[in-house]
Amino acid sequence: MTASRVRAAVIGASGFTGGETLRLLLNHPDVVEVAAAARSAGEPLESVHPHLLGSGLEFTTPDEVTARAGDFDVVFLCTPSGEAMRRADGLLAAGTRVVDLSADFRFADPERYARAYGREHTAREALAEAVYGVSEFHRKEIAGARLIANPGCYVITALLGVVPLYEDGIADPSSPLNLVGINGTSGAGNKPRAEVMHPNAFAALLPYSLQGHRHAHELEDRIGRGVVVDLSTAHGNFARGIHLQATVPVRADVRGELSREALLDLYRARYADEFFVRVNARPAHGGLTDKDYRRYPTLAGVTGSNFCHIGLDYDAHRGAVKVVAVTDNLVKGAAGSAVQNMNLMLGLDETAGLRAYGF
Amino acid sequence: MTASRVRAAVIGASGFTGGETLRLLLNHPDVVEVAAAARSAGEPLESVHPHLLGSGLEFTTPDEVTARAGDFDVVFLCTPSGEAMRRADGLLAAGTRVVDLSADFRFADPERYARAYGREHTAREALAEAVYGVSEFHRKEIAGARLIANPGCYVITALLGVVPLYEDGIADPSSPLNLVGINGTSGAGNKPRAEVMHPNAFAALLPYSLQGHRHAHELEDRIGRGVVVDLSTAHGNFARGIHLQATVPVRADVRGELSREALLDLYRARYADEFFVRVNARPAHGGLTDKDYRRYPTLAGVTGSNFCHIGLDYDAHRGAVKVVAVTDNLVKGAAGSAVQNMNLMLGLDETAGLRAYGF
Amino acid sequence: MTASRVRAAVIGASGFTGGETLRLLLNHPDVVEVAAAARSAGEPLESVHPHLLGSGLEFTTPDEVTARAGDFDVVFLCTPSGEAMRRADGLLAAGTRVVDLSADFRFADPERYARAYGREHTAREALAEAVYGVSEFHRKEIAGARLIANPGCYVITALLGVVPLYEDGIADPSSPLNLVGINGTSGAGNKPRAEVMHPNAFAALLPYSLQGHRHAHELEDRIGRGVVVDLSTAHGNFARGIHLQATVPVRADVRGELSREALLDLYRARYADEFFVRVNARPAHGGLTDKDYRRYPTLAGVTGSNFCHIGLDYDAHRGAVKVVAVTDNLVKGAAGSAVQNMNLMLGLDETAGLRAYGF
């Protein structure tokens, strides 16, 4: 691969996913120009993103990016749901590639989108060519795409965590899949609101959307097989990361033979060639203990990184597989996947700018 | 009620539940003497419990408490599982009442205990008279008991949260009950270990026992009806409290008519006379929002208190009731329930020393 | 003391200090009526204070409290600075006692108030009779007062921490007193703002007012002796509590003879009769270690309580006394002191409703 000189723009650059996309692009070895469009045009990036202090860049306007869209190899849309539908056609017409981090192009069927998001889909032509962007599952289609629907943060974490069980015939699709996702408070967005103020959120989880989260629709759409997804969501008292706990019903005929080791083998084989998906079979340094916390991965291991760590166990008494999948909601769950998809679209090394370990 | 002069002792006073029992007893209006027995005999309480600085009390030995057991109206056992079995007979013979905060007397059937805890039950006579201590459900038996089996922290939180749905015929007992419990790190005990060190646990959840937590057995025992309990447990990055998320399968014949309002009505009626159980139907100050965090309770509202706050919702699309129940694992989940049970046993006001709101 | 039946009102009841005053009053053994006035009149308390779920109380209007001010034994003003000046005369005229938790009556000299707060003092008559309310230092005057100026949270913590050194002639008043105060995010108020949103404040300190905090003026006023107070303030990533670190210059003639033990003796003697001020001379359970964290108190020991824990050390090489004083900013630093002052004013047991240990 010859050295690349990628020019990228981010529209909606003042939110958390916008700021994270900028953070990754500014340290990407192949990216030579980054434009950041937001309402706060004219201000330096650090006016809303303290960690980007001293980058020397200022926000520009979305219109300026649109006007010279053809100058960019890729435009990232980090805008609220509904806005990408209005922008996609124009950007594609200008010849740039688009990665949409919102939900606008995630449902192939516009009726399903309407049901989940309560608004009609108004960009059906673009929708028809959009490719759903879990890089690990759709690598080839992504490489040839012009428009990527970047997956929801809970969704990509859950898909990486449970899909092998459905593919392999272990999961019973006729029983509900139970998911509880704990997302960092960055997932609540950066608009100030009382419930997410630090003193209120400091030592508590903030459950929300228990009547039915939109990502449950997206998951049912992607898992298929008629699986019902019971998803419960909450924000945890940490800034970043999704801790996803899945209880997967096991088909009656395989319950007897299943074991944690067999599950670990399955997943290690499934993800052997994936740089960003790693299975936790951590040996306990100093021996096992009663409460063996090292059997499972923790968010702390992926924070700031594009990795997904997966842990597995089997409750033989009840015939249920337990999956723990952890990602950084702003990286693998958003900006990191978006850049990974950009790398695929532009023919770069898929891991470029994304290899850093978390901590 | 005339003024009481209660003398109480705590054995196993150097752990977190022991320290919390001391904290509550030292501020109880009817308690005039508190003895604290632990291995660190001779040291002031603050040597292990900084918050009890200046109490003027020192730890004594378990043997000293046992030797003068008859002087105490009640002895709290905050000892590791297995030890209460060895102590109960002697204490009861000396004429004191016993509240056991460990698991030793939680299973009426000693075989079930053996299955869950991997050791034989060696105090079957005492077991025969032990009363299971969810004050709200067993008030009358507790008042007449000499030996209380204080319930597990996940268990009492879950029982208060889901039992009305089984009693009322809403829950379908033939489908698994799915519970995810996030407990504070105090639930991991105060023995130093690497995984629970602050830098490692700061921004992560620590899942554990996914192969089958002991409290799942206790829950299946108490809920009965043949219900299978899928319980997943983790420690969250907060010191105290249990955030319990339940997904309760609904009987097919009632799915159509169910609503969040109907659930709120059911629970408010069920707990109308209970001081410590409160149903969250919080109006949103300033109007509803997309993500209505105020629909559900948060741990921050019960920390340090003996309250259980319950929130409810209904996913009509999938026929599942969602319950959020929050308690302080060290209070309602342990020491607070223990003192509430003491109040009942000694004929005191059930809420004495326990009415403080959390924060 | 005969049983009392105290009626109390809180104006400005929807903020953090208002909510905390309500929490304490609702659990006070002598208080039989509590009125809570705020803009959100008509809503239940839990609409803004989740921890008060199920109290059965609703907010009323400030005007309603004012109109029947004579019915209350005491009115707490938890209003923004400037508002108490407008309300004090009317309330006093109606015959009620007033505890002002704002800064309006903290400076005896109205010119100093004007300098620190940038507005003229408009209630000079009331100011003339206001008593500054550090209960431990002004017990007698408080008992006879009608209007209490409750001290600032940093100020009371610092005064309890350093005044003995000035009284005893150890501190050198001609050199600056250096204070760094880390306050919980509740100290930033409950108005939503981006910098205090959980994802932004989660793992950081938020310094502020380094050009000169108003409490430095209040401290210079109370310490007197011409002492210059260098105060630096920040919010820490915890909800409650002030951790105050003082470096106190020592007079040249006493540097040689000073020691940590001598300092501990001085403070233990000074506060021997004070229930709420406790000196940390904690023995290390299991022996001393290199980094002896138990030499000093921690916030975790006073959270939720009215206690002030004080720790001391001496850097003999540099001739500086180090003081660590910790309080809960909402309790000892605000509502707890306010209720303690109420107890004194009404002739109740000074510790009534306030004896609970923290955790």
Add this chain to the structure above:
Amino acid sequence: MTASRVRAAVIGASGFTGGETLRLLLNHPDVVEVAAAARSAGEPLESVHPHLLGSGLEFTTPDEVTARAGDFDVVFLCTPSGEAMRRADGLLAAGTRVVDLSADFRFADPERYARAYGREHTAREALAEAVYGVSEFHRKEIAGARLIANPGCYVITALLGVVPLYEDGIADPSSPLNLVGINGTSGAGNKPRAEVMHPNAFAALLPYSLQGHRHAHELEDRIGRGVVVDLSTAHGNFARGIHLQATVPVRADVRGELSREALLDLYRARYADEFFVRVNARPAHGGLTDKDYRRYPTLAGVTGSNFCHIGLDYDAHRGAVKVVAVTDNLVKGAAGSAVQNMNLMLGLDETAGLRAYGF
């Protein structure tokens, strides 16, 4: 610069600084081999460093690294103080370069080392050639060195924060420099201990070494000019980062003319060519507010990165400059500086592998 193929080894690789050095080296573009030596030889890195899951590397023994020291371009010593003295001569003799992250080579004068660390210096020859490694201040000497004494975490943060004030004649060296450093709990090391367990450290600061921290000696040594350094240290309830608050006495003759703007100008000029040191003069997005948190940097902006952000203010009333300097204690305060020094020693781009922004 031609592509480099650096081989590096880390001795003491199981601690926090060792793990961080590995994290940076594994993502360094010029590093082709990394050896990690620790007591847990034979185990994969993830047995103690969960974030390095799937690296494919195992720990080796310190002896193995020593035996083939000549194969490595550089060896990082992340060992407890005292051990580097025993290893340095052998490693240098084998022809490798050494970066010592402990304190062993930080004092040019072995007597000062003995005073601060309570042990004699036993590698005086190596000490004579050691270069103190604040890259920004000693770039040229580092480039020619074989042995680097990597500075203490509080020290480098403080030096970057205050040295310009001494160089420029603003600071008064005859008055004490007051520093309060709040370090993440990772600074306490990864050996389990009760005080640093999550439930105890969750909502508190843990002050320590107030009788005189060793880094105060190192600072007095580096600042020189006879300056007395009053350093108070504590661990904050976050995993990583140093928040340093300095109160710098100003020379009487410059007090009148000083201003925040002048200070910002001085620092921006001083650090204009430094990639890793950035001065916070952040404009407030949406206008200034009473408590202007954006005037100063926050830890959250540098976590995980090699940056030092500096903020400044002037308390004109009291003639004191306030400096806030923030770094990640494990990166700029340890492993990041170590790699930056390696880059200089090996003639690589100084910023290679270190350019990532924090978050």
